[in-house]
Amino acid sequence: xxxxxxxxxxxxxxxxxxxxxxxxxxxxxxxxxxxxxxxxxxxxxxxxxxxxxxxxxxxxxxxxxxxxxxxxxxxxxxxxxxxxxxxxxxxxxxxxxxxxxxxxxxxxxxxxxxxxxxxxxxxxxxxxxxxxxxxxxxxxxxxxxxxxxxxxxxxxxxxxxxxxxxxxxxxxxxxxxxxxxxxxxxxxxxxxxxxxxxxxxxxxxxxxxxxxxxxxxxxxxxxxxxxxxxxxxxxxxxxxxxxxxxxxxxxxxxxxxxxxxxxxxxxxxxxxxxxxxxxxxxxxxxxxxxxxxxxxxxxxxxxxxxxxxxxxxxxxxxxxxxxxxxxxxxxxxxxxxxxxxxxxxxxxxxxxxxxxxxxxxxxxxxxxxxxxxxxxxxxxxxxxxxxxxxxxxxxxxxxxxxxxxxxxxxxxxxxxxxxxxxxxxxxxxxxxxxxxxxxxxxxxxxxxxxxxxxxxxxxxxxxxxxxxxxxxxxxxxxxxxxxxxxxxxxxxxxxxxxxxxxxxxxxxxxxxxxxxxxxxxxxxxxxxxxxxxxxxxxxxxxxxxxxxxxxxxxxxxxxxxxxxxxxxxxxxxxxxxxxxxxxxxxxxxxxxxxxxxxxxxxxxxxxxxxxxxxxxxxxxxxxxxxxxxxxxxxxxxxxxxxxxxxxxxxxxxxxxxxxxxxxxx
Ligand code: IVH
Numbered sequence: 001x002x003x004x005x006x007x008x009x010x011x012x013x014x015x016x017x018x019x020x021x022x023x024x025x026x027x028x029x030x031x032x033x034x035x036x037x038x039x040x041x042x043x044x045x046x047x048x049x050x051x052x053x054x055x056x057x058x059x060x061x062x063x064x065x066x067x068x069x070x071x072x073x074x075x076x077x078x079x080x081x082x083x084x085x086x087x088x089x090x091x092x093x094x095x096x097x098x099x100x101x102x103x104x105x106x107x108x109x110x111x112x113x114x115x116x117x118x119x120x121x122x123x124x125x126x127x128x129x130x131x132x133x134x135x136x137x138x139x140x141x142x143x144x145x146x147x148x149x150x151x152x153x154x155x156x157x158x159x160x161x162x163x164x165x166x167x168x169x170x171x172x173x174x175x176x177x178x179x180x181x182x183x184x185x186x187x188x189x190x191x192x193x194x195x196x197x198x199x200x201x202x203x204x205x206x207x208x209x210x211x212x213x214x215x216x217x218x219x220x221x222x223x224x225x226x227x228x229x230x231x232x233x234x235x236x237x238x239x240x241x242x243x244x245x246x247x248x249x250x251x252x253x254x255x256x257x258x259x260x261x262x263x264x265x266x267x268x269x270x271x272x273x274x275x276x277x278x279x280x281x282x283x284x285x286x287x288x289x290x291x292x293x294x295x296x297x298x299x300x301x302x303x304x305x306x307x308x309x310x311x312x313x314x315x316x317x318x319x320x321x322x323x324x325x326x327x328x329x330x331x332x333x334x335x336x337x338x339x340x341x342x343x344x345x346x347x348x349x350x351x352x353x354x355x356x357x358x359x360x361x362x363x364x365x366x367x368x369x370x371x372x373x374x375x376x377x378x379x380x381x382x383x384x385x386x387x388x389x390x391x392x393x394x395x396x397x398x399x400x401x402x403x404x405x406x407x408x409x410x411x412x413x414x415x416x417x418x419x420x421x422x423x424x425x426x427x428x429x430x431x432x433x434x435x436x437x438x439x440x441x442x443x444x445x446x447x448x449x450x451x452x453x454x455x456x457x458x459x460x461x462x463x464x465x466x467x468x469x470x471x472x473x474x475x476x477x478x479x480x481x482x483x484x485x486x487x488x489x490x491x492x493x494x495x496x497x498x499x500x501x502x503x504x505x506x507x508x509x510x511x512x513x514x515x516x517x518x519x520x521x522x523x524x525x526x527x528x529x530x531x532x533x534x535x536x537x538x539x540x541x542x543x544x545x546x547x548x549x550x551x552x553x554x555x556x557x558x559x560x561x562x563x564x565x566x567x568x569x570x571x572x573x574x575x576x577x578x579x580x581x582x583x584x585x586x587x588x589x590x591x592x593x594x595x596x597x598x599x600x601x602x603x604x605x606x607x608x609x610x611x612x613x614x615x616x617x618x619x620x621x622x623x624x625x626x627x628x629x630x631x632x633x634x635x636x637x638x639x640x641x642x643x644x645x646x647x648x649x650x651x652x653x654x655x656x657x658x659x660x661x662x663x664x665x
């Protein structure tokens with residue numbers, strides 16, 4: 001019995017670890033352990049599951065990890081046809097829908113209203129409470145099996161919560177991506193290869209179409225459920241109850257639903273939802289009105305493809321059509337040249353839009369957009385408006401194709417291509433890049449020098465007063481007072497702000513240098529780990545890549561930056577001008593710097609998190625497995641295999657008390 005308990009515990013432990021590392025690898029893109037170590041964990045779990053089949057469950061990561069990648073999706077027959085909804089657009093349509101229902105039933109009706117989620121419809125099937133199958137809607141009768149993909153979605157219960165789960169259950173829901181995650185994903189894609197998704201729905205649909213479920217696992221998707229398709233046992237009698245039951249069983253259901261007593265309340269709900277549409281964290285394009293009582297639903301029945309008991313009550317479209325008058329290009333701080341569409345100004349969802357980024361040539365090709373085209377602009381939630389499609393029917397034949405320039409529009413250097421990116425290689429010799437670099441260095445998160453607006457930087461540049469960052473510190477009142485509109489007060493304010501910025505914290509300075517891929521957070525991690533500028537400059541690749549959250553790509557950018565002698569000279573010039581980079585206080589130079597710890601067993605005085613925080617606050621790191629690079633294994637009560645491993649590998653083992661002493665507690 002005790003042995004069984006231990007095995008079950010180890011299996012759960014392994015599953016948890018593997019799922020965590022899956023997230024780190026696929027979602028965050030920041031793996032903490034090597035592929036070998038990961039494979040070791042999977043191997044151990046598989047071996048245990050093979051030996052103890054009673055502990056195998058379909059929510060185990062072994063069910064997806066290492067599963068062969070299919071070359072096509074299997075077709076599956078739906079449990080009951082997955083119907084679609086008829087649409088109405090206004091209150092007249094709503095009245096008509098209500099009147100038809102009332103006439104048919106001879107009674108007044110209450111409705112359940114839900115947001116019409118703009119994602120991809122899926123059917124989820126559970127047998128004896130275990131998730132067994134997922135399928136897309138397809139033609140409504142047959143869909144494609146996407147079980148492995150849906151299994152990677154965190155909020156889909158793999159096992160129903162209820163102790164008396166129905167023997168058979170089929171539910172319908174919508175695969176969605178939250179707007180915040182969509183923006184993050186696109187941001188990352190722009191940083192990596194520029195290939196962007198047009199909207200969250202496309203991501204959801206594209207993710208379900210992935211044959212390799214590991215790609216789907218990388219996307220932060222959610223499923224919201226809104227219909228019970230089949231239920232063995234005492235089925236709920238209203239849609240409202242059905243939703244409550246779904247929730248109890250562990251599903252996330254349509255958020256913001258409302259029980260409306262009559263059609264007037266339905267119209268009010270529609271109005272309210274349209275008003276808050278932009279504040280929601282997911283995309284909706286209307287509401288769904290459902291007759292609440294299931295017996296009424298059954299009485300009303302269905303047409304060939306639509307139920308008579310439900311209707312989609314749409315919002316006004318947010319797509320606006322306007323003319324793309326020109327495409328210009330902009331040179332960013334890192335030299336990337338991006339095309340920007342200049343549009344005839346138009347209001348989209350309450351915002352006047354006259355520009356929209358086209359990201360890169362790939363996007364232009366995908367859209368097939370030409371100068372002079374009419375385009376549909378779309379605004380999803382608070383997403384910056386973007387060009388969703390070209391209205392090809394409006395073409396006159398006079399539209400002109402756009403080509404990226406062969407020379408940088410700012411400095412004339414020959415552009416270089418890196419995948420879909422067009423880049424000016426001139427660095428700070430390119431005025432556009434220099435100006436952006438100075439704006440970045442003086443920005444709030446870096447040197448925080450108030451007064452360096454785009455206009456001021458343009459002016460200082462045009463007068464030849466700045467040619468690199470360090471020139472900021474050579475500005476003087478006689479130069480500034482000569483500038484148009486610059487009087488004593490403004491001049492003094494700027495010079496004071498410059499003087500104040502001379503003492504700058506290490507992380508701000510690193511961020512301010514504008515190293516590619518080094519944002520505020522990475523700058524902070526570097527400062528925390530290395531303590532001072534010299535340590536960072538001299539750190540080799542291995543030491544940088546060993547910093548948690550810093551991957552190989554970021555490491556390369558850092559190494560490349562400090563390998564450029566002009567960058568080192570510029571840092572020297574800044575120092576000579578009086579800039580003092582303040583060492584990071586976060587790093588203790590004590591014996592924990594760079595030390596690796598593994599915790600095993602139960603600690604009595606500290607939680608694991610507290611212990612981890614303590615180690616990190618002293619510059620050390622906590623890792624999960626006992627490799628030979630580990631310096632200390634802290635063994636609490638009931639320490640297990642890790643303690644054994646530490647002894648085998650001759651790694652120093654500390655008791656909790658000894659650990660407390662070491663960290664000065
Ligand atoms: S109920 C028979 N409820 O809208 C009724 N559908 O054409 C089946 N949808 O394909 C649908 N949110 O993908 C229902 N709260 C909701 C929904 C919803 C979005 C989608 C669903 C369907 C389409 C209607």
